[in-house]
Amino acid sequence: MTESSELQGFYKLSLEERLRVLKKATTLTDEEVRIVANTGGLPVEVADHMIENVVGGYTYPLGMATNFKINGRDYIVPMALEEPSVVAAASNAAKIARVKGGFMATNTGPMMIGQIQVVNVPKPENARTKLLARKADLLKKANDQDPMLVSLGGGAKDLNVKVLSSLRGPMVIAELIVNTGDAMGANAVNTMAEAVAPMVEEITGGRVFLRIISNLADRRLVSASAVFDKEALGGEDVVDGIVYAYAFADADPYRCATHNKGIMNGVVAVGMACGQDIRALEAGAHSYAAKSGRYKPLTTWEKNRDGDLVGRLEMPMAVGLVGGAAKTHPTARANIKILGVKTAVELAEVMGAVGLAQNFAALRALASEGIQRGHMKLHSRNVAISAGATGELVDLVARRMIEERKIRFDRAKELVAELSKGKKTG
Ligand code: NAD
Numbered sequence: 001m002t003e004s005s006e007l008q009g010f011y012k013l014s015l016e017e018r019l020r021v022l023k024k025a026t027t028l029t030d031e032e033v034r035i036v037a038n039t040g041g042l043p044v045e046v047a048d049h050m051i052e053n054v055v056g057g058y059t060y061p062l063g064m065a066t067n068f069k070i071n072g073r074d075y076i077v078p079m080a081l082e083e084p085s086v087v088a089a090a091s092n093a094a095k096i097a098r099v100k101g102g103f104m105a106t107n108t109g110p111m112m113i114g115q116i117q118v119v120n121v122p123k124p125e126n127a128r129t130k131l132l133a134r135k136a137d138l139l140k141k142a143n144d145q146d147p148m149l150v151s152l153g154g155g156a157k158d159l160n161v162k163v164l165s166s167l168r169g170p171m172v173i174a175e176l177i178v179n180t181g182d183a184m185g186a187n188a189v190n191t192m193a194e195a196v197a198p199m200v201e202e203i204t205g206g207r208v209f210l211r212i213i214s215n216l217a218d219r220r221l222v223s224a225s226a227v228f229d230k231e232a233l234g235g236e237d238v239v240d241g242i243v244y245a246y247a248f249a250d251a252d253p254y255r256c257a258t259h260n261k262g263i264m265n266g267v268v269a270v271g272m273a274c275g276q277d278i279r280a281l282e283a284g285a286h287s288y289a290a291k292s293g294r295y296k297p298l299t300t301w302e303k304n305r306d307g308d309l310v311g312r313l314e315m316p317m318a319v320g321l322v323g324g325a326a327k328t329h330p331t332a333r334a335n336i337k338i339l340g341v342k343t344a345v346e347l348a349e350v351m352g353a354v355g356l357a358q359n360f361a362a363l364r365a366l367a368s369e370g371i372q373r374g375h376m377k378l379h380s381r382n383v384a385i386s387a388g389a390t391g392e393l394v395d396l397v398a399r400r401m402i403e404e405r406k407i408r409f410d411r412a413k414e415l416v417a418e419l420s421k422g423k424k425t426g
Pocket of ligand 1: 280
């Protein structure tokens with residue numbers, strides 16, 4: 001057990017010194033310290049500058065989803081995540097989608113919202129009118145902060161002002177609408193929001209507190225759609241099952257949370273691989289799903305006249321190619337190169353298509369054989385490895401557990417002991 005978590009001056013130490021302090025403060029063995037210290041493909045100096053109190057790295061498996069055709073172009077899609085079945089499911093869904101031409105995807109452009117909160121405003125409605133009257137000045141002040149973005153055609157484009165009734169009385173919220181180009185844009189927008197705040201105070205006579213981007217990026221939407229051939233997906237009965245599954249999610253938030261989680265399996269895995277802020281993606285997705293006041297699916301599913309399945313996805317997708325880890329993390333840069341996307345909106349479109357594919361794969365499995373068969377095959381290998389199986393023993397133990405329908409750690413341990421003994425004597 002750790003005696004004290006007050007590691008005085010920890011942030012000032014070098015990485016090696018931090019590891020020494022950590023080892024002393026915990027029960028880590030030398031081998032475990034080496035494991036923690038390993039940064040994989042990420043140079044130590046880069047890691048040390050990305051976040052604080054760095055001691056090492058944490059590596060996820062990186063897989064490539066195959067078969068994706070989006071807007072007529074083929075993509076090999078990098079996915080970084082820990083969950084078995086996801087990469088296989090995406091590849092399989094993309095293969096089925098190809099039968100009818102693959103995915104179509106569009107976007108609304110990279111518009112983000114920066115919010116400036118004003119309280120203690122004597123006449124909120126008047127303040128609203130006054131702010132809108134000074135729109136040009138406010139936009140200019142915002143754009144003066146980022147000549148680079150403006151030179152590329154981006155920048156603050158519009159101003160929206162709303163009066164909220166809140167727990168602490170009325171407040172005025174000024175919103176900068178910013179085209180962030182190929183950036184995710186949080187830093188760019190936050191800088192602009194902070195810069196215009198004094199002007200906002202002067203115009204309204206109120207006091208500004210928060211100046212921050214909104215992750216409900218509902219002006220930065222991506223849409224993806226695909227037709228899934230009924231024969232290729234397993235027959236009209238499966239189509240009906242998927243349409244019923246969608247109706248279930250639409251009617252029930254308990255199901256809908258899992259429906260949308262399946263979409264995010266794909267979105268977040270590509271986001272991770274490409275150095276995106278996946279917390280921003282999750283926040284955007286779920287707040288958008290609840291925007292109507294009821295939590296809704298991010299996809300819709302219906303049967304067309306031919307009996308084929310038609311899927312559509314619409315969700316915020318705040319991603320960037322400049323700035324953040326997309327720029328600093330070498331593996332993220334390599335993955336973006338593999339994907340071959342040239343703009344942030346193209347990356348968003350790919351991620352929307354992957355989200356739709358992932359949702360299709362999950363619903364198809366649920367509506368036919370059930371999700372566990374495919375899942376358990378891969379899961380059983382993980383259980384075998386965690387029980388100590390190595391080499392060919394991994395598959396042997398996994399197969400036995402599947403045959404016995406006992407995919408459990410205790411059984412894996414028994415099998416490892418039994419089969420490795422058999423191998424030694426045999
Ligand atoms: P950034 O500031 O590093 O890069 C954006 C800047 O790059 C622009 O302001 C522009 O000056 C320049 N640029 C160069 N070429 C460009 C191009 N083609 N298109 C657009 N801009 C170009 O990064 P960012 O995207 O503003 O911020 C992203 C980071 O902010 C992420 O790491 C994210 O995790 C973090 N963040 C997120 C939140 C949130 O989501 N709530 C809050 C704070 C910070």
